[in-house]
Amino acid sequence: MKAPDGTPIVSTLETIPGSAGIVFDEDGSWNYDGNGTELDWDGQQTVLRAGQTVFVDENGKEWLESQLIPEKARPRKNIKPWHHDRALRRIEIVNTVEALMERTTGKPLLVKDCQYLTRAITLLLDRSEP
Template sequence: MREQIQNSRASVNGVFKHQVRRLRELLPPMNEAHHNMYIALRPPIMKYYSPNGSPIVGTAETILATARISDIDPVTGTPVYEGGTEIHWDTQETRHRNGKVLFVCDEGLEWEFDELTQLSPDDEPVIFPGI
């Protein structure tokens, strides 16, 4: 599995480096001000991945919410929803399993920290070398 993750990262990095080379051919040289703006605006590079190779995008959270109803069926006790849900943001709590924070990958799966793979600095994509 670790080899699959490394291979998928290598292919993504290879495609990314090709795209950067192509952009360099099409765009005028970047000066220091442009570079500083790019660094400030670029998305962060995720350093943790799930066992299936997907980047970690957040933590699992539980939030109390109230779904609006217009009636309750007197026979079944089933609510008749009218639409709309009020989210009670002050009740937000990070979910845990076995006392450990649950992290979520971009496929929506939950993982404990000790299940994650950390991207080494050598594996990080080169954005604009030499600038």
């Protein structure tokens, strides 16, 4: 598989959690202690957007899985960013809202189960048409 512009895909986009040491000042503010960040390699996760794996081409450009084309396919011209697709933008907004609700309440909450969240997402989409 390759990017729709024909550029070879070389990796997936990953996040790696880490912690950086800090020191507190007398006034309660803080600064980094200068020892760098300790990475938690066991916490590494592949980045998903709109429910799809994010791939990176050799130029560092990011592509969703659904945007990739077979090796033998001809490169496309006038490639639109993934967020111009209303269905993909809705998935990304829903996933973000559900993750935020679970993080703040500690309980999973599906957008489809809450008419107010569903309406809010529709408004966001309508106001953000590219």
